[in-house]
Amino acid sequence: MNSAEVELQLPADTQYVGLARLVVTVAARNAGMAEERVEDLKIAVSEATTNAINAHRRYHQDTPVVLQFGPSGDGSFEVTVVDAGPGFDPAPPAADRDWTLEGGLGVTLIRGLADEVNFIRGEGMKVHMNFKVGLEAENNSQPDR
Numbered sequence: 297m298n299s300a301e302v303e304l305q306l307p308a309d310t311q312y313v314g315l316a317r318l319v320v321t322v323a324a325r326n327a328g329m330a331e332e333r334v335e336d337l338k339i340a341v342s343e344a345t346t347n348a349i350n351a352h353r354r355y356h357q358d359t360p361v362v363l364q365f366g367p368s369g370d371g372s373f374e375v376t377v378v379d380a381g382p383g384f385d386p387a388p389p390a391a392d393r394d395w396t397l398e399g400g401l402g403v404t405l406i407r408g409l410a411d412e413v414n415f416i417r418g419e420g421m422k423v424h425m426n427f428k429v430g431l432e433a434e435n436n437s438q439p440d441r
Contacts, residue, residue: 301366306345308352308361316345320365320375327367329429336409337373337427343402344377344423351381351421367429372411376424383421 304319306312320341321334329337341363348361357380365375407413410425 302364304363304365305360306349306363308349308357310346310349312361313342313345313349316363317342320363323365324373324427324429327373327429329373329427333427333429337375337425340406340409340413340425340427341375341377343405344375344425347402347423348377348379348381348421351379351383355381357381368426371428371430373427373429374424375427376422378420378422380420383417384415 302319302323304316306316317338321338324334324337325331345361345363351357352359352361359380362378363375364378366373368374403415406423406425411428412426414422414424416422416424
């Protein structure tokens, strides 16, 4: 699913969220992503990484949180964040939903900022995000963010 060029492994410590955000956004800029979309990417990566780190800590995992990222062949930039927690049921949002199961509103932010997102529950949880890079991204971005 992800044609990642880079894999970054981080300890389950929130002090590394900024590092993850910095490394991924530099790679996205180098891939030609428009600055407006880079800002969306920063927030989505921060939320996904924080949720992954919190899952590791909550379930006492000592394996690293893994980020895989890079440009894809279809003019987009892909990011996958993988944790070793049990995951959650990524059902569509509802007004009466228990947001604590998904780590708060981070999942809603990720859904709103990425052009495409998939939550894959298996051996851990994978959050796969896709962001358009070129002119299409500017034309398709949502105006009210």
